[in-house]
Amino acid sequence: MGKKSKDKRDIYYRKAKEQGWRARSAFKLLQIDEKFHILNGVTRAVDLCAAPGSWSQVLSRKLYLNEQIDIKEPTHLFYTEILAQAQAKTNSNVSNDEVKPETSKKNENVKIVAVDLQPMSPLPGVIQLQGDITKYSTAQEIIKHFEGEKADLVICDGAPDVTGLHCMDIYIQAQLLLGALHITCNVLRDGGTFVAKIFRGKDNDLLTNQLLTLFEEVHVAKPKSSRHSSIEAFVVCQGYHPPPGFDPKLMTPYLDVSNRDFQSLQGINRVVIPFIVCGDVSAYDSDTTYPLQLEGEGPYQYRAPVQPPIAPPYGFLQEPTKSDIDHFLKKIDEAAKRVGQGLGADMKSLNESVRKLNLADVSEPSTSAPDQTETESTDVDEILASGPYYDLITKVENVRSHEDDDENDDSSSYDRNYAYRNMQELNFMCEYENADPKIIATLLRQAHLGNPMNPSTCFCCD
Structure with a gap:
């Protein structure tokens, strides 16, 4: 039978009862102080979200009562004779019914203010204040108890009732931290320290950068007394030094997440306050399914994806068919007539030789004699090097580079006008990627030689 929630008591739970x-959260503040020495020289401290009062108790015992609290107790693995003698001596000096005399003197200069919506049991030297940390009036009440002076330290161990949804819990905790920061900026002196609980998430870097706009040093600490299964941590912000011109009183209206009108802010407040209070739950949730027709948007219209889901990151030409070659050669013939090239004997023979190929039946390389293949290859090279195809390819390259010619002062106006004049006739060769002149030359050469072409053949020749 598994343990109940109330039975999950660790060493810090037992030590809290014994001491x-x-x-048990008192040990968290003690361990933070052991690492960062946040309580040294503090005479005015504020504990936000104080109930039930364990952190206020630490402040009371260490600052007001001047107690020396050692959380590193010696551990004895074996019961030795020396240890037995030491314990017997201690028991003989102090009986169980005796009460230790007060060896420390109260520090009357220390003032501690504990703020919470709920009341808690009184503590020595702690002034309790029931208030809301999202209201500026609460900050004014704290300053009154300090007689107009600012605090040296502000701590906050508040946390919401967790829901189990980490993204929601982190957001609510961040809003609670924002309320604590609102009070801190209004009551903390320059150079003071701020310690607050956070929930660790993916945006911790953003939170750190936000706090660095107001503090010189920001550390994220995880005390040993904090359970590893918990996502809680603590930000230790030291050296409060806001930018000149920053007015923390202007932050109060923006604690309401529905208020996003920053137009009235001026100067540095226009930069810092929107950055500090940013973030709400109004954006789309990537883990939620939404309808295609969203409220407030125009009618939904399907758009084909730019790249299909299973498309490779590199592209190959599809296997050409006989009709594709015929259509392409027909457009070249028409373009040649329009630009005044005409149809020569070389183009006619090339067209006829291509039309004789049955591309759908080609599955193996041509079985022509080596000398015949070499002769046909030479004929094709000559046609592509000096015939009408060469002229068209050259003109296409000129059309594609006409923008570069405009930027080049050395190019003549006649060349530019000639390129513009032929742009419409040769536009079909510039529309698609497979109309690149080099790819055209390779395509025609492969078709004329009867070589197999399939989707795995890339015609991106050098």
């Missing part, structure tokens, strides 16, 4: 702490 009289109100909750």
Whole structure:
């Protein structure tokens, strides 16, 4: 039978009961202080979201009562004779019914203010204030208790009732942190320290950058007393130093997530405040399914994907058919007539030789004699090098480079006008990727020689 929730008591739970702490979370603040020394020289401290009061208890005992709390107790793995003698001596000096005399003197200069919506049991030297950390009036009440002076330290161990949805819990905790930061900016002195609980998530870097706009150093700490199964951590912000001109009172209206009118802000406040208060739950959730027709948008219209889902990152030409070659040669013939090239004997013979090929039946390389293949290859090279095809390819290259000619001062106006004049006739060779002159030359040469062409054949020749 599994353990119930109340039975999951670790070493810090037991130690908190033994040492009289109100909750095990007291060890978290003690361990943070052991690492960063945040309580050194503090005379005015504020504990936000204080109930049930374990962190206020730490402040009371260490600052107001001047207690020396050692959380590193010696551990004895074996019961030795020396240890037995030491324990017997201790028991003889102090009986169980005796109460230790007060060896420390109260520090009356220390003032501690604990803020929470709920009341809690009183603590020595702690002033309790029931208030809302999202209201500026709460900050004014804290300043009154400090007699107009600013605080040295602001701590916040508040957390919402978790829902189990990490993204929602992290957002609510961030809003709670924003409320604590709102009070901090209004009551913390220059150079002061701010410590607050956060929930670790993917946007921790953004949170750190936001806090760095107001503090010189920001650290994310995970005390040993914080369970590893918990996503909680603590930001330790030291050296409060806001930019000149920053007014924290202007942050109050924007704690309402529905308020996004930043037009009234001026100067540095126009930069810092929107950055600090950004983030809400109004954006689309990537883990949620939405209808194609969204509210407030125009009628849904299907658009083909730019790249099909199973398309490779590189592209190959599809296998050409006889009709594709016939259609392409027909367009070349028409373009040759329009630009005044005409049809020569070379083009006619090339067209006839291509039309004799049955491309659908070609599956193996041509079985022609080597000398015949070499002769046909030579004829094709000559046609592509100096015939009407060569003229068309040259003109297409000139048309494609007409923009470069405009930028080149050395090009003559006659050349530019000639390119523009032939642009319409040769436009069909510039529309598609497979109309590149080099690909055209390779395509015609492969078709004339009767070589097999399939989707795995790339015609991107050098």
